[in-house]
Amino acid sequence: MLMKSIAAGLAGTALLATVAFAQNPTTTTDKSAPAASATTTSASGEWRASKMAGVKVYNEANENIGSINDLLMDKSGAVKIAVIGVGGFLGMGEHLVAVPYEKLKFVNEAVAYTGTGANPANPNAKPAATTTTGAATGTDKTATTTSSSSSKWYPDHAVFNATKDQLKSMPEFKYSE
Template sequence: MLMKSIAAGLAGTALLATVAFAQSPTTTTDKAAPAATATTTTTTASGEWRASKMSGLKVYNDANENIGSINDLLMDKSGAIKIAVIGVGGFLGMGEHLVAVPYEKLKFVNEAVASTTTTRPATTTTTGAATGTEKTTTTTAPATSSTSSTSKWYPDHAVFNASKDELKNMPEFKYSE
């Protein structure tokens, strides 16, 4: 049985190979073939952001407090984005309050939000009396902020000038049917 399958496979392959060889390209000797020019056009969009990456983008206020995240972007019929739907509060999508804010009121930032954590490489200064009996030691650790590398396809975060409570007090946005 195995030998019959192998023989049938070889016969089928031979038939296909002869059909492929029979189709040889025709050549003309009276003219030289024109050189094929392959032009590949690529479009780049440097400085543009992907709309798919805007959903879930964190929104901060001017005091660097996280006030929510972008849930959706609404555009008019011409394709211009007019409204950003921001989700405020809630936990794992439960109890989230959606508000609609004008898109032009959002400011997008490529740098990461300044971190409030401090590092421990500290400088120590010692002051005291000339006799050396009284010493006061002060240790200060400089606050550092981390900055991320700028993403070329979406911003790091958005800034909207409102507090979380102000957004929660705004009328809730609902999608009409």
């Protein structure tokens, strides 16, 4: 039975191959090749929407308050809402909230770390510089920052003016079916 199946498969393959070889190539009277487009489109400074999921969200005191789970847009393609995941562990017990997209401020520089020891946001990073940053609280802090690449196609992080507890107390966002 196995030999019959193999023989039938080989015969079918041979028939299909002969049909493909029997076809004549189409000929064209125009021998010149179409002109190749020498222009390319560049999107320097733009962000890829597919890379925005997972971008960390910090408050103005540089405390991690969550991460972007999704971006919702209107029918014209303008992003209107950012869905932020707050709390939880590895996606379990995470509280989703919807915030107006225009309330987020995106930053390309790494978050200023104000503690001693390794930076929890990037423990392998070497300090690039010591700077003085003024958070929204009006206090000056000496912080160590790490450099970030501007060619990542997504911002380093977003800033939203709320605490983690305030986000957790917001109504939970549910996708309607």
